[in-house]
Amino acid sequence: MSDNKTSVIARARGIIDSYQGDPIRIMEVCGTHTHEIFRLGIRGILPDNVKLISGPGCPVCVTPVDFIDQAVCLAMEHNATICTFGDLVRVPGSFGIPASGEKEDSKTARIGSLAAARAAGARIQVVYAPQDAVAYAKEHPDEQVVFLSVGFETTTPSSCLAVQEAKSEGLTNFSILTANKTMPAAYAAMKDSTDAFLYPGHVHAITGTGICEQLAREGSSGVVAGFTAKELMTALAVIVKKSQEGKPYFENCYPRVVRAEGSPAARRLVEEMMEPCDARWRGIGVLPGSGVKLRPEYADYDARIKFDLPSMEGRENPACRCGEVLQGRCLPSDCKVFGKGCTPEHPIGACMVSGEGACSAFYLYGGDR
């Protein structure tokens, strides 16, 4: 470790350790932050009056059960090939439907996860980027290929690019099932659960920092943070310091990547191709205007329209407290099924599936002990 890095981290620790003021609740709104915070052991070194809450920033964790049900329906009833990020494969769909893949008695939507659908013979392809799904569609002209488009401002542009590519190539066998979300509505919904946001660096590299400044004017504090030990510790120290000044604040602690204006090109692309819509967040509910979907001129690439998918009423497992975890109202270990019925191998809630989910991080890094 370089001396500079050591001294920055040591200075940040000094500021945090010596904090004597009122309790501060800090919400990290990014799955990668959650993972890094657990990996580095940051929670363990914070004083009692500084608490971290894992917010709704893991795209897999906030994807609602009815989205999984729809994806399963596309795979099973419409014989579509589903291309998806790996984490979504194991996310349970509606409660009461077996997610284990053991029951494959009917070829209907009574299958509770994409993993179970795959076991029952559906084509589920794991991809690492939407472009891989387009490439798959090109190579398999006989199959209808649907990419499961989840994620926030950071990943939405690449879904748009994939649709653009499919359109320019004249592909008629490619579409996307959107559950893309935007952060501002989530900040508004969460602002009473926290004293300061640790804003996600990747998201604000796209959106810029205007929204954060606006929230500060409205009374909600926060800092944009990077992802290294030095960047995270610095951001936390800034929160502790600023909190003592007694007025709402915003600081960009990740200036090497995040600029005030963000990425206008990426935003323009999304605005051209997508329009705002209401979106359901798993465990939280519908937040008006918190999602985006393809504009009508791209309807041919919108799987919901193309396959005339019915809207589905998802049923979450009543024992699962992911929604409260995502809002910082309880710890993962407060949930009755945590570590018992619900483990990374057999997840009940979405927060246990993704490596970036709060429950999974809590479980793997021994946060329950």
Added chain:
Amino acid sequence: MQDTVTLAHGAGGKQTSELIEKVFKAHFENPLFTPDDAAVLQIPAGRMAMSTDGFIVSPAFFPGGNIGKLSICGTVNDLACMGAKPMYMTCAFVIEEGFPMAKLEEIASAMEKTAAEAGVCIVAGDTKVAGRGQVDGVFITTTAVGRIMDDVQTGGALAKPGDCVIVTGDIGRHGCTILLARDDYGIEADVTSDCAPLWTAVRNVLTAAPDIHVIRDATRGGVGTVLYEIAGQSNVGFSLEAENIPVDPGVRGVCGMLGLEPLYLACEGRLVIIAPADKKDIILQSLRQSPHTEGAACIGTVTADHPGRVVLNTEIGAQTILPRPGNELLPRIC
């Protein structure tokens, strides 16, 4: 000879003899390589170690090696972990019909070179040809015996609190190489497999410090899995210094992008060595002067606290638990 392997090459007739003569004998020839049904060997007095391993790596050719080199390293390194000098080896091939003869030749050539470096004699072999699609390319199984050095006793149950934990080089390169070679991720990085025969390094280090407690080959599951296994076998805990764990920058970059932990990526030429703390410097000095172990580093200690757990001291001065080994990260890496 034909350009590809056919079912006739496995039928036992003229073509089988031709395959053995022109490919295998050409590379494996030595006075003990048997033309008969079994090799006849002179066994020295003392304790012997024996190990067998099957190799199905996909792809069979990767930066830093191929399935042939891997099939020698994997088995001789297993013997080396017990302090045994590899002596005799057998190898069995299952080859898919249509496999290019030139590739088979390349594999045999890598085996010849690696066996020579490891000091092991290939004494018998078997060839089967399976129909197209029944195997993927070529699968190899190797079995070897070796003589254990006098006064050496290593084993996973022998780690003691206070011992130092050493890795013999930067970790995770083989697993990372295979992951990139599959080209599933569209990531390019300059990473080569660490696949290497380690007997010479082990002989040197055991000569310098015969009282080493544990030597383990950090193959499938990587260093993290090996440490959890030893923690269970010896009923001890581990305390690692995250900053001292050597990781190639390319591997670190790939892990960062894919959210992988280098401690769980496979190595094929890296050992975990656990020894009394007062031997740490002698061991590191010996390893740093031996082939394939120049990058050795002490990464932590064995502790009586938290038995069964591996704890990391992170760069911010906090402690975390290394998450337990989970689902299969990547099939067919060896």
